[in-house]
Amino acid sequence: MLFYFVSLLALQLVSGTSYTQSDSHTGIGFLKSFSYQAIPDPTHGRVNYVDAVTAANENLTYASGDHFVLRTDFWSVLDPDGPGRNSVRIQSNKQYTTSVMIFNIRHMPQGCGTWPAVWTVGEDWPNNGEIDVLEGINDQGPNQATLHTTAGCTMPDWRYEQGNALLDDCDALINSNAGCGVKFFDTRSYGPIFNDNGGGWYAVERSEAGISVWFWSRDAGTVPHEVEVGNETVDTDNWGESSAYFPNTDCDMTSKFGPHKIVINLTLCGDWAGSAYGDSGCPSTCEDFVNNNPWAFEDAYFDFQWLKIYT
């Protein structure tokens, strides 16, 4: 009997990829566990991040049942010399290290000029690292997952992942802070195509061994059952090849990544979306378009079904 328990314990220790749910956020649950950041956009976007009261009054965040919606203003024509379009940036109150996060997302912001992101970040950037889980610009999919760190974290050329590795060096202070990104193969992972397929599930696992990001489109029928239902426990060994894999081969995950908070933000134009705007097939210039076409931002919203976090 004793022998049996000891071997069972040993087995669990070696497998080490099973996680237990610690947080589950649905609808108004998001409002309790995230805080609004009414700060100037560090990426120089044409947005004005509002506080909780303004977001509620203008219905820029909305929580009911299993919907948590976060959006930009889609009715105001802007004074070109005044503040940007009202939008929202929220940050989790809790922070995490080794963990799995699953985001069940029905809809993501779409439209010319949009730059939505779901990511995690530590204090004193870039000293505690940044993990961009879902990010893109101007409706140009597929999704790109990226790490940003201090110097001394690089990714091997060959990796087991369903995506195209971009730059290898994660150093945020070189290459104009491009970081080490991976562009997913699955075109359903971003923008209008993501939305047309009912959205899907994004998951990120972070451990000393590395960081992995998975995506399963709602309609693909490939999502693991435990992810689909947000099971009490999950085992990432069952999930198959990830879309992006960042192993610890030439990157000490423990020193490069500190405790992280989750950030959900929606900016317009700015450093990336603004500079790439001309190549996106979008009309006019990014700032003019944002200033003058509020109706174009009616679909610029996230709708989260739930977020579950495992440790």
Ligand SMILES: *[C@@H]1O[C@H](CO)[C@@H](O)[C@H](O)[C@H]1NC(C)=O
């Ligand atoms: C929005 O998210 C991206 C992460 O991908 C980050 O680089 C950028 O600084 C964020 N912008 C704001 C204003 O929060």
Ligand SMILES: *[C@@H]1O[C@H](CO)[C@@H](O)[C@H](O)[C@H]1NC(C)=O
């Ligand atoms: C607020 O937004 C939600 C979600 O988009 C929508 O269902 C609801 O009708 C809006 N409420 C008002 C008062 O506009």
Ligand SMILES: *[C@@H]1O[C@H](CO)[C@@H](O)[C@H](O)[C@H]1NC(C)=O
């Ligand atoms: C779901 O959670 C239960 C309880 O923690 C566990 O026994 C089961 O193996 C998990 N996986 C699936 C796919 O249901």
